[in-house]
Amino acid sequence: MSFDFWASAKREISLLRLVNTGKNISSQVILPALIATWTGFSSSLLEINAIMFWGFLVTLSLAQIILFTFSVNSPFAAEAYIQAARLDDQARLLRKELRRMTAAQTLTFTWPFMEREYAKRDLHGIGDLQEICAEMLAPVVNGRDAHFGIVAGEIWSFTIYLFDTQTGRLRPVWREKSKVHPSSGPTREWLPGHGHVGMAFAKKETIIDPGNSDESELMLPPKDMARPYDRAAYRAFAAIPIGGGSHDEKNGETACVGVLVATSDVQGRFDKSNAFLLRHLASTLANVFERATIDSRKVWQEE
Structure with missing residues (x-):
């Protein structure tokens, strides 16, 4: 929840409490004092104008009843306000997650x-x-x-x-x-086991944002x-190995041919949930490369 919302909520809560305090003081102190004062001069005022006396007294009494009846319970109002805002935030996050999942599902059918x-x-x-890489990663x-x-x-x-089997990198x-x-x-080019790129290749495991400093x-x-x-x-x-994750009875484990890497300068940008899309892409790339029977000598000879 944003800082602006909390600042606005605090202002609303303070205003509700201020209004509630004003109503309580008016209905319980100011109006009773006015009524007592007014009735204290009842004899003199009745001689001057009885209708004015009784009319003003009734008006003060009604004002006291109205203020007391419609006094706002600010703690409950504040809690309801915050809960409604939290629900709105959750709904917005759910809509965003739904859009992400819909887009990801579309790609898993397209690839x-x-x-x-x-x-x-x-x-x-x-x-x-x-x-091929540009077309598949464009979306x-x-x-x-x-x-x-x-x-x-x-x-x-x-x-x-x-x-590259020729250079081992x-x-x-x-x-x-x-x-x-x-x-x-x-x-940069990487040797197997060096950095998160080489580590994902050597271990044939997806590596996502290590959470501790030692790792x-x-x-x-x-x-x-x-x-x-x-x-x-x-x-x-998020470093995802391309290939090396499936087995078959005849050939055993498929070879790991490379690594798909996504990076960001924002901590925690990638997690198991959103990296699912990258893993699916890496699996598809592995199938493409395997069926194409890539010869690394032919691939790199043009460079």
Whole structure:
């Protein structure tokens, strides 16, 4: 709940209490005092004008009854106001979550169709891979606000790394990043087990925002690969292995061919819930790459 709402709620509560206090003082102190004073001069006033005396006395009595009857119980009114605002906030969050889930569901139905189309193609080099990656990640990147809550001015990136058997490194095939991202020049390559990219590849496990400092330190790149902006730009990340997660009786575990990585400078940006979409995408990419029978020597020879 925003600071503006709480400030407004406090003002409303203070106003209700002030009004309630004023009504109580008027109905229990001021009006009875006026009535007592007025009746104290009843003899003299009746001689002057009886209608005016009784009319004013009745008016004061009615005013006292009305103020006492319609006095606001401010604690309950304040609680009702806050509860209504909380329900409104929850409804807004539910609507946002529904939009995210609807968009994600649409993609989970769309990607299999794209996968079948890509399976018919022959990959001839890095250009074909980049085209496929760009097409499949376009709805994720363009819908980053709905899927992950990424906002304008945030430092974010989405990258696909493919393992090059010739160099033994994870090399970037495709990348999209925010205009304010501090990185420049070629994207880094990673050895298996180095940084969150290499760790996800080596373990064949999804790694999302480690919550403790000790584990975070393990995810940092070696000093010779570190960049000054690493800690600031990569406060949140989700690294998902491409392949390596399924088994079959004939071939055993499928090979892990790369890693899909999403990063942000906002802590906690990625979680198990919204990373589900990335895991589904990584699984689809693994199927595309497997069916295409990628030869890393052919993929990298054009570079």
